[in-house]
Amino acid sequence: MSLQSLGASIGSEVVRGLRESGLAILRPLSAFARGTGDHLILLAQCMVWLFRRPFRARLFVQAMAYHGIGSLPIILLVGTFTGMVTALQSVNAFRLLKAESFSGSAVGLALAVELGPVLTALMLSGRVGAGIATELGTMRITEQIDALEAMAVSPIQYLATPRVVAGFLMTPLLTLIFFVVGMMGAYFVAVVVLGVDHGAFVENFRWHVDPVHVAQGLIKSAFFGLAVALIGCRQGYSATGGGRGVGLATTRAVVGGSVTVIAIDYFLTDILLALLPVMPQ
Template identity: 50%
Template sequence: MGWLRPMEMVGGKFLHWLEEAGELLLLFLQSVLWMMRPPFRLQLLFKQMEFVGVGSLGVTILTGAFTGGVFALQSYHGFSLFGAESLVGSTVALALTRELGPVLTSLMVTGRAGSAMAAELGTMRVTEQIDALYVMAVNPVQYLVVPRILASVAMLPVLTIIADFVGIVGAYVVGVGLLGINHGIFISKIIEYMDFSDISMGLVKAAFFGLILSLVGCFKGFYTSGGAEGVGRATTRAVVLGSVLILASDYVLTAMMF
């Protein structure tokens, strides 16, 4: 039945994908369960918040500043064709707060922290450190996964609001400083067109992306097998799957919220 091979391959891939989605969901449910059981490991939580939040500050600021700057530059060229330069500020501000701030920040943190979570948990898995936690009657989901998820959900909105702000500053520097848009107009148009809900919805998205990137990173690490090569594979897949899920869920969330 050679002609069935392609179907088998597609079906097999689909089944594998379903299985993985199920396991991811199970890990999430377990995390929620263990989140509510004492002991509450605040020290581990703060450590992860420092790693995810403070540690990602530099790349977040750089990403925000350059995105805002280049966005101002590009939109200025477009808008100046029909004399709408005054809208550069508000356009950039809206795009940043609603989309680019949360999405780009989350993608950067996925590359930085999501990958590290997969690598760290993966190494702990292949060297039996996760088994050692089980043996010492400490649940590894509670000890390792819960603090990472909570820290990411808490810190992504914070990073995003920083990226939003720095991005608008970047746009201001380019728009007002380099391209000569009037300072007052730049600011007043932002205030005129931007609602508080633009910012808050962006932050809700960021929190959700934080959940995705940490859950995927922990999931790939937690179920690593196959030594050093397996850890490498888990790390790569955590970044790829995390990024894809962030981009895909961004569309769904945006469609639902705005």
């Protein structure tokens, strides 16, 4: 083989290698872009169908009951214990500085702006997101969604829209409940168990936790709930291949929902800090 042809051969191999590795890098990016696009299209379809007849109030009430009332026990439990453990840690940390009365404001701020919205959404991703994906996935593989279409009923309007609306409306309510029971748990641990002064705990909380903080948390949680329900619907709706397909859809709904909540938390927080700044007192 001449030196020239050897050079050409090596060159073409390098180009091919670069192209393949380049494609390998781009593949997850293109899958991510496609997945995001699919979810946004489903969201747009849900919004269009929300304002078209017939309006089935019963389905919205059922979805809200499933999302809200059904999730209440788990939110009460997790909220209480989160408040308790956060108070335990913060009182012990502030005690090193002889400033344990600040635990009320520290726990209040943490629960209002981050722990409440994020943990509520993660709980809902495991319960509601998984439930929606399993239900819709089973309906898909047993042709129940095809049957809806064959009976001239839009599956988006009938199945997805009520669930997405329920996610958007009920998650802030659950977050508020999480915050309230979390603060009750924190008060119990800090004041009753660890002996922090009642007046100092409450006054610090009232002084540092602004209603704007609570509003920021509730606004974020509405978008988290929307994302969790939307991802559950999308994954269930596109399930294929029998029981394994439903299992995969459920896994994707839980993992995708949880990761999305954490990821959009950063961006929403950034936006909300700019839009709803807390004035120094």
